[in-house]
Amino acid sequence: DGLSSFRNYLNFNESQSDIDSNKDEIYLLDLFIKFLLLQPILPIDNKIPTDVSQPGLSKIDTAFFTYDAGVSFDSHTLSTYKLNILKFTEFGFNLNRSILLFLIGSCDSNSSISDFASTVYKRFVIDYENDYLVNYLITLFEGDPMLNILPAKLQLQEKIINFLSQSKKAALSPKVSSITLIGLNSDYAKLKQATVKFVKWATTIMTVNNDDDGDDVSASSSSSFETNKKIAEQLRSNLLNSPMENSNGSSY
Numbered sequence: 001d002g003l004s005s006f007r008n009y010l011n012f013n014e015s016q017s018d019i020d021s022n023k024d025e026i027y028l029l030d031l032f033i034k035f036l037l038l039q040p041i042l043p044i045d046n047k048i049p050t051d052v053s054q055p056g057l058s059k060i061d062t063a064f065f066t067y068d069a070g071v072s073f074d075s076h077t078l079s080t081y082k083l084n085i086l087k088f089t090e091f092g093f094n095l096n097r098s099i100l101l102f103l104i105g106s107c108d109s110n111s112s113i114s115d116f117a118s119t120v121y122k123r124f125v126i127d128y129e130n131d132y133l134v135n136y137l138i139t140l141f142e143g144d145p146m147l148n149i150l151p152a153k154l155q156l157q158e159k160i161i162n163f164l165s166q167s168k169k170a171a172l173s174p175k176v177s178s179i180t181l182i183g184l185n186s187d188y189a190k191l192k193q194a195t196v197k198f199v200k201w202a203t204t205i206m207t208v209n210n211d212d213d214g215d216d217v218s219a220s221s222s223s224s225f226e227t228n229k230k231i232a233e234q235l236r237s238n239l240l241n242s243p244m245e246n247s248n249g250s251s252y
Helices: 002-009 016-021 023-037 059-065 075-088 095-105 111-121 131-142 154-164 176-184 189-216 219-240
Strands: none
Touching (some): 095 111, 131 154
């Protein structure tokens, strides 16, 4: 069929069982994901900057697309490339990385990109317990100081935490406390509101998990879950006893 022919044309494995191990496809999509995170970069004194950090990207990532390639991107050019990438990857590519591409695209400041990405994203059947997706999104949300990667921009952080609020794996992650603290300390009201939802979700899942595990859970795991549960419960209690600003700036 057309999809198989397309994958064969790109020299990608046709068998579904091989999709996750296709190195060429994974490499290409990982670059696309990073490119979707890229923000406009213009020359300074006719020179392409070499030392630029952007949300979700390291300086090395940014330089790869700009300085190393000898190009810069204004807003219009960058948006054109991003939209073409999304249209190119709409069908026939690795599902989990496609989900990331279109989730990131749905937060783009250009409405042509965000509208198209949001429409496609809604068609995906998402496995919220997938290790790769959950771990990638948590790292993107927090950033990675070891690799000098900044946290994702606020609008994307909101999308990520809404995703994590549907994942049991995320709710049981040792990152729960840091995720909630980042979200609740943000000045972006929508992210704070989404974090409240995540706190409630995490508290519920942790409680159910501990009840189900009983004596089978290890002492260290039980301690970790109990610590995270107490943090989540305390945060939820504090939130319920203090006013929260809505997205229009008023309190409720």
